[in-house]
Amino acid sequence: MSVKRLDWPDWLLSTxxxxxxxFIWWMAVRLLHIPEYILPSPEQIVERVSxxxxxFGAATAATLRVIAVGFMAGVAIAIPAGFAFARIQLLEKSLYPFVVFLQTMPLIAVTPVLIIWFGYGLVPTAILVGFSVLFPVLVNTVAAVKNxxxxxxxxxxxMGANALQTFRYVDWPMALPYFLSSFRISLALATTTAVVGEFIxxxxxxxxxxLRGVRNKDPxxxxxxVLIAALIGVLLNAASVLVETKVLRKYRD
Structure with missing residues (x-):
């Protein structure tokens, strides 16, 4: 007798x-009598946001704008640079260590300089997001082209194909899975960097x-x-997976 296997959608399992x-969080707060200044209950969070x-909507929109601008800027630089590094060995040897240096440099330490140059607002936080996106996309692009x-x-x-045709029919479709997988990693980094960058x-x-909540002692x-930012990360990851699935299916067909 075979056991019937439940095939539940991923979104339902996650939910x-x-x-x-x-529920565990709610029970812990109730049964352990945890005070609000240590851990608020879920209903307090829902009540505050609702x-x-x-x-909260205006703040979420501002953060999404930072993520979008920084992500697009980082990708727009990383993909062409990755192709150039993969094709021109001298360029890779001379500039790749500089890119690694930028990646290992603490972004928070650079933030005061960005504030001096650009002031507070979208530009410095978007630059921080762009830096966080740059390295994983560039590394995956280089690996994709070299493979x-x-x-x-x-x-x-x-067959007489020119450089543009070779890029269209070979380079781009072969490297596309690497791009899309790196986008998932980069979107998670972009979300975290955007929120942390907005602290300063x-x-x-x-x-x-x-930051205002910390100053007002409002846990x-x-x-x-924190929960809204986590939800943004989850939704962006789900959107990235959906786009990756549809795009790769289109190319395979």
């Missing part, structure tokens, strides 16, 4: 886990709200911001 965690939708079989280039050249270099956004606001 059930969130419900279980929220009672001030404009307040393309030389036989493919031999076939395209023997912004006068709006979720990070700024968290409900701080944890609300």
């Amino acid at each position: 059930l886990w969130l419900v279980v965690i929220a 009672s001030s939708p404009t307040y 393309i079989s030389p036989r493919l280039y031999f076939v395209t050249s023997s 270099a912004a006068n709006a956004g979720l990070g700024y709200l968290a 409900v606001q701080v944890i609300s911001v």
Whole structure:
């Protein structure tokens, strides 16, 4: 007798886990009598966010704008640079260590300099996000181009394909899975960097709200911001997976 296997959608399993965690959190606060200044209950978080939708909504929109601008800027630099590094060995040897240096440099330490140059707001936080996105996308691009079989280039050249056609029919589709997988990592880094950067270099956004919550000794606001930021990360990851699945399916077809 075979056991029937339950094939539940991933989103449903994730939702059930969130419900279980929220229930355990609620029970722990109630049974252990944990005070609000240590850990607010889930209903306090829901009540705060639902009672001030404009307040949290405006901050969320500001953070999403920082993520979008920084992510697009980082990708726009990383992909062409990755192709150049993979194709020109001298360029890779001379500039790649500099890129590694920028990646290992603490971004928070650079933030005061960015504030002096650009002031508070979108520009310095977007630059921080761009830096966080740059390295993983660039590394994956270099790996993608270097892993393309030389036989493919031999076939395209023997068929008389020019550089643009070779890029369109060989380089881009072969490297696309690497790009898309790096985007998932980069979006998570972008979300974290945006919120942390807003602690210091912004006068709006979720990070700024968290900082105000700390100054006002308001743990409900701080944890609300943390949960909203985590939700943004989850949704961006889900969107990235959906786009990756659809795009790769299109190319395979």
